[in-house]
Amino acid sequence: MHTMMLKHPQQKYRAFAPIALPDRRWPDAQLTRAPQWCSVDLRDGNQALIEPMDPARKLRMFQTLVQIGFKQIEVGFPSASQADFDFVRLLITQNLVPDDVTIQVLTQARDHLISRTFESLVGAKKVVVHLYNAVAPVMRRVVLGLDEDGVVDLAVTHAAMIRDMAARQPGTEWTFEYSPEMFSNTDLHFSKRIVDAVTATWAPTPTRPCIVNLPSTVECSTPNQFADMIEWMHRQLERRDAIVLSVHPHNDRGTGTAAAELALMAGADRLEGCLFGNGERTGNLDLVNVALNLYTQGVSPGLDFSDIDAIRRTVEHCNQLPVHPRHPYVGDLVYTSFSGSHQDAIKKAFAARKDGEIWDMPYLPVDPKDLGRSYEAVIRVNSQSGKGGIAYLLESDYGLELPRRLQIEFSQVVQAVMDIDGKELGSDDLWALFAKEYRPEQAQLARVEIQEQELGAGGQGADVSVRAQWQQGGQVREVHGRGNGPLAAFVAGVQAATGVSVEVLDYHEHALSGGAEARAVAYLELRVGGERTLFGVGMDANLVNASMKAVLSGVQRALGESRDTATKVEEISV
Numbered sequence: 001m002h003t004m005m006l007k008h009p010q011q012k013y014r015a016f017a018p019i020a021l022p023d024r025r026w027p028d029a030q031l032t033r034a035p036q037w038c039s040v041d042l043r044d045g046n047q048a049l050i051e052p053m054d055p056a057r058k059l060r061m062f063q064t065l066v067q068i069g070f071k072q073i074e075v076g077f078p079s080a081s082q083a084d085f086d087f088v089r090l091l092i093t094q095n096l097v098p099d100d101v102t103i104q105v106l107t108q109a110r111d112h113l114i115s116r117t118f119e120s121l122v123g124a125k126k127v128v129v130h131l132y133n134a135v136a137p138v139m140r141r142v143v144l145g146l147d148e149d150g151v152v153d154l155a156v157t158h159a160a161m162i163r164d165m166a167a168r169q170p171g172t173e174w175t176f177e178y179s180p181e182m183f184s185n186t187d188l189h190f191s192k193r194i195v196d197a198v199t200a201t202w203a204p205t206p207t208r209p210c211i212v213n214l215p216s217t218v219e220c221s222t223p224n225q226f227a228d229m230i231e232w233m234h235r236q237l238e239r240r241d242a243i244v245l246s247v248h249p250h251n252d253r254g255t256g257t258a259a260a261e262l263a264l265m266a267g268a269d270r271l272e273g274c275l276f277g278n279g280e281r282t283g284n285l286d287l288v289n290v291a292l293n294l295y296t297q298g299v300s301p302g303l304d305f306s307d308i309d310a311i312r313r314t315v316e317h318c319n320q321l322p323v324h325p326r327h328p329y330v331g332d333l334v335y336t337s338f339s340g341s342h343q344d345a346i347k348k349a350f351a352a353r354k355d356g357e358i359w360d361m362p363y364l365p366v367d368p369k370d371l372g373r374s375y376e377a378v379i380r381v382n383s384q385s386g387k388g389g390i391a392y393l394l395e396s397d398y399g400l401e402l403p404r405r406l407q408i409e410f411s412q413v414v415q416a417v418m419d420i421d422g423k424e425l426g427s428d429d430l431w432a433l434f435a436k437e438y439r440p441e442q443a444q445l446a447r448v449e450i451q452e453q454e455l456g457a458g459g460q461g462a463d464v465s466v467r468a469q470w471q472q473g474g475q476v477r478e479v480h481g482r483g484n485g486p487l488a489a490f491v492a493g494v495q496a497a498t499g500v501s502v503e504v505l506d507y508h509e510h511a512l513s514g515g516a517e518a519r520a521v522a523y524l525e526l527r528v529g530g531e532r533t534l535f536g537v538g539m540d541a542n543l544v545n546a547s548m549k550a551v552l553s554g555v556q557r558a559l560g561e562s563r564d565t566a567t568k569v570e571e572i573s574v
């Protein structure tokens with residue numbers, strides 16, 4: 001019968017036993033500097049791929065890692081396959097490893113694999129030889145068939161073999177690394193015992209340290225418990241001053257990043273992981289995530305992700321696996337807000353932000369531009385959006401600075417379309433909707449004549465008379481009015497022409513930047529027919545004409561509501 005989730009999972013699974021570390025110090029620690037980074041993309045990442053990388057992809061990955069700034073790169077498991085062996089040979093014989101980069105290779109604690117590993121390394125300048133064997137009780141029991149003494153002996157014998165083989169190749173600068181595999185599932189006292197035995201064999205010194213790498217081969221506890229384990233080892237290990245303490249988290253519980261960060265707080269010096277978290281099962285630690293978490297705390301990670309999208313494309317090509325659109329820092333959607341209230345806050349914060357200020361941007365933990373992203377995708381409009389997002393797009397891409405009440409009015413137009421269509425609207429779509437609704441340029445004004453006459457001492461202001469021709473629907477209409485300014489005169493003319501009262505309640509204007517010619521836009525809030533309040537928008541090279549067009553835009557909209565717009569527009573004539 002098909003098995004189902006258990007009502008009493010304690011019958012099948014047991015909780016991780018807490019670590020006895022009442023005086024733990026890591027909770028008060030702060031991350032103030034970057035760790036040593038080691039990429040294992042070409043080994044742990046590669047061994048988890050559906051199709052392991054071919055030589056061209058491996059080389060591309062290696063060069064990308066070098067460009068990012070990794071100084072330690074695990075390049076393979078040379079005794080496991082001819083492909084891995086050949087790749088290590090290629091790097092060495094073609095001199096493809098920069099002087100400041102150390103390659104690292106993995107080997108099991110088995111004689112023939114170690115011999116083959118050293119064969120692959122002939123002529124290398126600097127190498128980390130990484131030895132591992134399983135230490136967890138289940139692995140001792142079912143895989144190795146050894147008791148604790150037997151496993152310690154396995155590790156020490158092969159650590160000695162490595163030491164001796166390295167001594168026979170003095171032209172290479174060697175560093176040794178030991179990983180008790182499945183450290184996360186192993187009793188701490190046994191982990192300490194085996195690590196101490198290995199480091200006693202290697203006899204590292206503070207100036208020639210070895211690396212002790214503690215993997216959560218399978219993540220099986222909360223990150224605070226992993227941190228307790230790391231602090232325990234950090235405090236208990238012998239020869240600690242001659243050890244670079246490394247961690248190698250996997251992500252089975254989805255907390256690989258947290259585990260790594262807390263492990264650093266607990267005393268680790270070095271992290272192993274992969275770009276964007278590729279690796280066995282749910283992946284290795286995502287090194288980009290940790291590096292950029294540090295960056296957003298003001299700590300330089302020493303790795304360069306200035307063009308994070310190019311790096312993602314390379315990684316996707318090499319791994320033949322996509323990066324999720326919501327992946328931290330790099331996903332397509334991670335700098336995008338669809339929700340109206342988020343958009344509103346971002347728009348206001350961008351407007352308030354001054355150059356050189358500390359980054360304090362709602363909903364954006366990092367400046368997308370630092371990672372080679374533009375602000376274009378920061379706001380995208382769908383049915384969850386509000387006026388702020390719509391206004392932001394029209395301003396960023398079309399230079400329109402809509403007054404607040406016009407934003408509210410136009411967002412209702414957009415929402416009505418969204419309610420029917422439900423699809424995302426880009427700035428081009430929004431502009432098309434705006435142009436259709438307000439016709440800011442359609443009202444063709446021609447032969448505008450403005451005559452101004454100063455009134456005498458007893459009079460007030462100026463007496464202005466406006467005559468204009470309005471070409472609409474293939475016909476030429478005349479508008480003629482008088483007032484104390486061109487706009488007032490024009491409004492009077494339109495009132496006379498339509499028989500409808502028009503009152504200007506509010507007026508905004510600005511120049512439109514961009515384009516060959518200077519242009520202006522006018523936004524008029526009008527009361528038309530004594531009741532309805534609404535906006536008209538006009539654009540023209542001439543500011544006065546823009547405001548006249550805005551009057552026509554608003555009147556057309558108001559009259560178009562009660563009767564068919566096209567015919568009503570035709571009626572607005574003298």
Ligand SMILES: CC(=O)SCCNC(=O)CCNC(=O)[C@H](O)C(C)(C)COP(=O)(O)OP(=O)(O)OC[C@H]1O[C@@H](n2cnc3c(N)ncnc32)[C@H](O)[C@@H]1OP(=O)(O)O
Nearest residue numbers: 044047077079080081108109110132133134143144181217
């Ligand atoms: C957690 C990690 O990521 S560890 C890295 C794992 N990486 C990989 O496995 C990828 C590359 N691996 C390989 O290509 C192969 O597994 C090899 C070359 C390492 C070994 O291949 P094979 O000798 O054919 O063995 P196989 O793959 O079946 O591995 C199981 C054998 O290794 C033995 N073994 C496993 N770990 C160890 C160890 N640390 N020390 C000694 N023997 C070990 C097992 O006992 C088993 O031996 P058995 O066949 O006598 O029962």
Ligand SMILES: CC(C)C(=O)C(=O)O
Nearest residue numbers: 132179181182215217
């Ligand atoms: C070889 C070791 C470090 C490993 O990959 C693991 O335990 O996850």
Ligand SMILES: [Mg+2]
Nearest residue numbers: 044215217248
């Ligand atoms: Mg691993």
